Amino acid sequence: MEHTSKYITPDIKLSSYEDKLFKSDVIFDHHMLIWFISGETKIIQAEESHHFKTGDIFLIPRNQPATVINFPKDGLPHKTVVMLLSAKTLRNFYADIDITTSITPIPKIRSFNSHPLLESCLTSLIPYFEMQELPENIAALKIKEAISILRAIDPEIDSVLGNFEEPGKVDLTSFMEKNYMFNMTMEKFGYLTGRSITTFKRDFKKSYNTTPQKWLTQRRLELAHYMISEHHKKPTEIIFEVGFENLSHFSFIFKKQFGYAPTELLEDSLKRI
Structure with missing residues (x-):
């Protein structure tokens, strides 16, 4: 670049x-x-x-x-x-x-x-x-x-x-459901929800009964599946928007999660049009 x-x-x-x-x-x-x-x-x-x-x-x-x-x-x-x-x-x-x-x-x-x-x-x-x-x-x-x-x-x-306030403590699940597609560090997620990293991970565990990284990957894959299946988007068109950085890595974990490649899902969705 x-x-x-x-x-x-x-x-x-x-x-x-x-x-x-x-x-x-x-x-x-x-x-x-x-x-x-x-x-x-x-x-x-x-x-x-x-x-x-x-x-x-x-x-x-x-x-x-x-x-x-x-x-x-x-x-x-x-x-x-x-x-x-x-x-x-x-x-x-x-x-x-x-x-x-x-x-x-x-x-x-x-x-x-x-x-x-x-x-x-x-x-x-x-x-x-x-x-x-x-x-x-x-x-x-x-x-x-x-x-x-x-x-x-x-x-x-x-x-x-003119607003110099720092982010205050907000509802964790509401924030995560709106912002899971952004690639941020756990520290930044914590800061934006008004929590230390320790408190963020503890509250996240209480809310979702899993780790933030596992949940984030799952939600991003679900969003990708929806956009390909229902909106007929190509994987190359949506990987950045759903929070992934690399197409080959995305394709690998997508197939591992769903049992078929994103390109196969796209082909199937186009047949239904």
Whole structure:
């Protein structure tokens, strides 16, 4: 995979993927403002999916599991400007601002299409990536400008950017049923459910009477079986979305679980159409 990144500061980068596809399961520790220069991205979350393309601008909230699949498009690389809105930066910004909106419990990806104010702000960063050095205060001003624009065009954005609470303890089974398809460490599952890793494993055992890894594999295989059988999806189309990384490994454990290969299931499902 040919991936390059140019940084103005650790919080602002120009990211480029040259290969056919790049996939990752991520949970961002900070909010990410992204502007698409070229390429295409599919972002899959627990309750919704998004497609973004050239010109789109969107905000990915922190602490929300997602599968991100990046594609080049029309012979051009997958290229984006990424601005990290860190907790430190936002705390400083909001230090003297009274937030009157209610806090959003589960913030979702916010799309701004190609809003001219945001596009102008992010486009102005491009020349800086070719400079050897950029005064840090200039980069900080550009981030402050972006936050100010977001507040001007989205009246609900304060409920997301101004929320500095860490994940609290949530219902374990409800969370797992919504997020089992994301490849996260047990520590991250614990953090997002408001538990230490020890408490997470103990509570999981009480709820499911098995280990998290065994349960996750089982649920992902069941989802894959459903998508192939009922929606006639090819294994190559769904392995990333159901939480697997490797097609041969997926095919092996699928056949071990069900007694037939995923390709055989697909052939059978197509006959029923």
